[in-house]
Amino acid sequence: MAERPADHTDAAGLCAELIRFDTTNRGNGESAGEREAAEFVAGVLAVAGVEAKILESAPRRANVLARIPGRDPSLPALLVQGHLDVVPADATEWSVSPFSGEIRDGYVWGRGAVDMKDFVAMVLAVVAGGLRPRRDVVLAFVADEEDRGEYGAHWLATEHAVEFAGCAAAISESGGYSYWVEASGAGGRGLPAAGGRAVRLYPIATAERGTAHLRLTARGRAGHGSRRNDENAVVRLVGALHRIATHRWPVHLTPTVEAFLVRTGAALGVPVDLSDVDGTLARLGPAAALAENTVRNSTTPTMLDAGYKVNVIPSTARAQVDTRVLPGAEDELLAQIDALLGPGVEREFVAHQPPVQAPVDSPWFTAMADALRAEDPEAVVVPYCMGGGTDAKAFSRLGIDCYGFAPLWLPEGFPYRELAHGVDERVPVEGLRFGTAVLRRFLTDC
Incomplete structure (x- = not known):
């Protein structure tokens, strides 16, 4: 008997299939690679009659691009972008194998179920169902979001910007999900x-804080640990870190x-x-x-490196500070950090990507809200700012207004935000069906 063809309109099944590709990204260029997942995505698109191309920025670091023509070619295009890589998972901590893609108890389980193979699956399900969008839709399923995007979105925005010509707005992860509040x-x-x-509540991300990760280097006079030294680099560094960590950043x-x-x-x-x-x-x-993490800038010391022997005062000491900056606040932030450093301590950027800010009241936001309310008439749609970062930072450089809109219906009390990068990551099957219906409405009519 011939094998029954897969139902590519079933987002839960697609999500499970995607999870079974181990696309673990360990950072610093160490990755299982996205190649097989990219080939699967391109194959689903091909069955739906959409021609896709796979672009590798390095061996196995694969990105999938496609463009679906709209009914009205005079309209600006919409970019739909999501990443194929995932963070590592320790199987000994999980109830199921992290890459099993098991469907049970009404959930799809596995690494990437929330971040963000669920969104990729919903988009593919919409396309497989015969999407005929009002405007051109550009699809980008990319590598390396879980590190620096150097093999994915940032590489594409630099080396293949022509692929995104005409795109006025984009949607991707971290928004459009139900958030229950009394x-x-x-x-x-x-x-x-x-x-x-x-x-x-259905928060749609219209902004995200920028990344300004800093390396602090304190310099001083090397010497014997038993002797007084008023130019101790370690003491200078600890003092600077204490001032930065305890500084109360003003509301912005x-x-x-x-x-x-x-x-x-x-x-x-x-x-x-x-x-x-x-x-x-x-x-x-x-x-x-x-909102509590996005009413202020933040500076969180996370790494320390100093000394090589307990009885030797080193001449240098270093630390790294996870620094997140709100739109329009970077100059003020850096000036204050410079004032807090003190003598003998310098700073440099380890990573520097600007904040993202898209219009709150725009036809794009209205269309997203309308699509949500069409499927949930009691939806209360609000804008919000992401505290961390996404590939929107790469695509916003191209003049694209980037929104976090990956719709899901979630049961009350479901720990959705905690499951991203967490243990026993899973997404409800009913939530995927809801999100697919919302995306179908939005991508068809926006």
Whole structure:
């Protein structure tokens, strides 16, 4: 009997298949590679009648590109981008094999189920179902997002920018999923009343903080550990790190975060005072987790390197600081860091990528919100700012407005955000069906 052909319109099945490709990215160029997953993606597109190309930036570091013509070629194109690589997983900590792609108890299990083979699967399912978009849709399924993007999005944006010609906006990970919050009062500003019941927020990312990772180098006078030394490089470095780690960065409200606070407060029936952001966050309850890391810049010491023998004072000591900067705040941030360093300590960038800011009130955002509400009439759609970073940083350099919109319906209490890079990563099958329906509406009509 001939083998039954795969159902490429089933996002859960596609997600499981994608998970079974081990595309582990260990960083610093060490990777299992995305080649087989890329070939699978290109094969699904080919069956749907979409010609795709595979571009390798290095052996096995594969990226898939395709363009689906729209019904109205005069409209600017939309980029739909997602990454094929995943972070490592320790199988001894998991309930299932991380690369089994097992479907059980209503979930697809495995590394990448949340970050972000679920989105890739939903997009492929929409295309396999016969997508006829209003405008051109450019598809990019890329390598290396889980490291620096040097083999993926940043390489494509530099070496193959022509592939994205005409793209005005992009969608990708980290937005459009349901986030349940208990409301305390009546709604406002045109949002539904919500007193005493759970509200389903759907945050769409319209911004993300920039990356300004720093290496600090303290220099001093080498000497014997038993003797006084007022030019001890280790002491200088520790002092600088203490000042940076304990500095209270001021509130810096971006358009995205301000809109999130106002609209979420109205939906939950709680007062919003933009002159007291910390008090407002306290009143938002669990919803505050979507904004608390993006009302300020942040500087977190993460790495130390000094000395080679306990009785020797070294002449240099180094540290790295994970620094995240909000749109429009980098000059102020760096000036303050320079003031905190103290004598004998210098800084340099280890990684430097600017923040991302797309318009909050735009036809793109409206179309995403409409698609969500068409599938969930009680959806409360709000903008938010991502605290970390994505490949949007690469594509925004091309003048593309980048949004985090990978829609999913999630059951109340489901720890979605914690499962990205976590143990027993999984995504609900019903959530994938919902997200596929939302994406079909959006990609067809936007």
